[in-house]
Amino acid sequence: MVEPVLALLSAIIVVLGIVMTVAKNPITSAFSLVALMLTLAGVYAAIGAHFVAALQAIVYAGAVMVLFVFSIMLLNMNEEKSEINLESWRTYAGFWSVVGLFLGLAYAFFQWAGESHGPRPGPWSISAIKEHGGNVVALSGVLFSEYYIQFEVISLLLLVAMAGALVLAKRKVD
Amino acid sequence: METGTLLHLLSAYLFCMGLLTLLLRRNTIVMLMGIELMLNAINLSFVTFAHELQQVSGQLQVFFVITIAAAESAVGLSILVNVYRNFGSIKTNLTTRMRG
Numbered sequence: 001m002v003e004p005v006l007a008l009l010s011a012i013i014v015v016l017g018i019v020m021t022v023a024k025n026p027i028t029s030a031f032s033l034v035a036l037m038l039t040l041a042g043v044y045a046a047i048g049a050h051f052v053a054a055l056q057a058i059v060y061a062g063a064v065m066v067l068f069v070f071s072i073m074l075l076n077m078n079e080e081k082s083e084i085n086l087e088s089w090r091t092y093a094g095f096w097s098v099v100g101l102f103l104g105l106a107y108a109f110f111q112w113a114g115e116s117h118g119p120r121p122g123p124w125s126i127s128a129i130k131e132h133g134g135n136v137v138a139l140s141g142v143l144f145s146e147y148y149i150q151f152e153v154i155s156l157l158l159l160v161a162m163a164g165a166l167v168l169a170k171r172k173v174d
Numbered sequence: 175m176e177t178g179t180l181l182h183l184l185s186a187y188l189f190c191m192g193l194l195t196l197l198l199r200r201n202t203i204v205m206l207m208g209i210e211l212m213l214n215a216i217n218l219s220f221v222t223f224a225h226e227l228q229q230v231s232g233q234l235q236v237f238f239v240i241t242i243a244a245a246e247s248a249v250g251l252s253i254l255v256n257v258y259r260n261f262g263s264i265k266t267n268l269t270t271r272m273r274g
Contacts, residue, residue: 002176
């Protein structure tokens with residue numbers, strides 16, 4: 001059975017997704033995306049992924065979306081009509097192929113839910129994580145033992161991205 | 175319906191909304207937001223599978239995906255600022271110099 005709080009958060013996410021896609025003003029899209037990400041952080045917290053919930057709220061809703069809102073302000077766009085062209089056949093082709101993709105994914109997930117001979121569950125049940133000292137402790141133990149090379153590589157990637165963004169956004173002086 | 179199935183369906187829905195945004199909109203910033211939404215859908219899928227299979231590796235993959243998404247949006251938005259300087263617009267139907 002689904003907990004009521006998860007059902008409520010899912011319903012909010014569904015509505016916010018539609019608002020983000022069809023909104024005329026980019027600011028409306030950006031703020032509904034912020035709200036969607038915060039709601040998603042609530043979903044993560046509700047199923048026990050506390051570290052991911054905090055990361056989602058801080059990095060996505062905090063940092064990335066501030067960057068988006070800031071660039072919208074910088075580029076100064078004001079929309080008077082909707083961008084979605086309802087007369088072109090391409091719009092309908094795109095829409096119905098995405099609907100088809102959703103139906104295929106939903107079918108696959110229902111198959112997965114009905115399957116009883118899937119992969120065996122691992123050692124980290126919710127009670128095991130609680131005994132180990134909480135979600136963050138369990139995650140950090142695995143992160144700095146099994147995944148430490150990926151961790152170093154990702155720090156290098158962040159450095160390169162920072163340098164790249166600086167070089168790209170710099171105004172050319174000659 | 176079980177919790178896992180609901181969250182899997184939600185992640186499929188979010189992925190499809192992100193793809194739809196990418197396909198239907200002309201504004202490049204909103205298209206980038208669609209990409210972010212698709213990355214969020216993948217994160218939700220990772221966390222749900224980790225929850226179902228009682229693993230923590232899925233949550234660690236989310237950590238990496240979030241880092242890459244932050245790097246991607248920083249580079250993408252600075253490219254957009256450059257596009258705006260060169261074309262005076264960031265609509266994909268107006269910036270067509272490379273179409274030939």
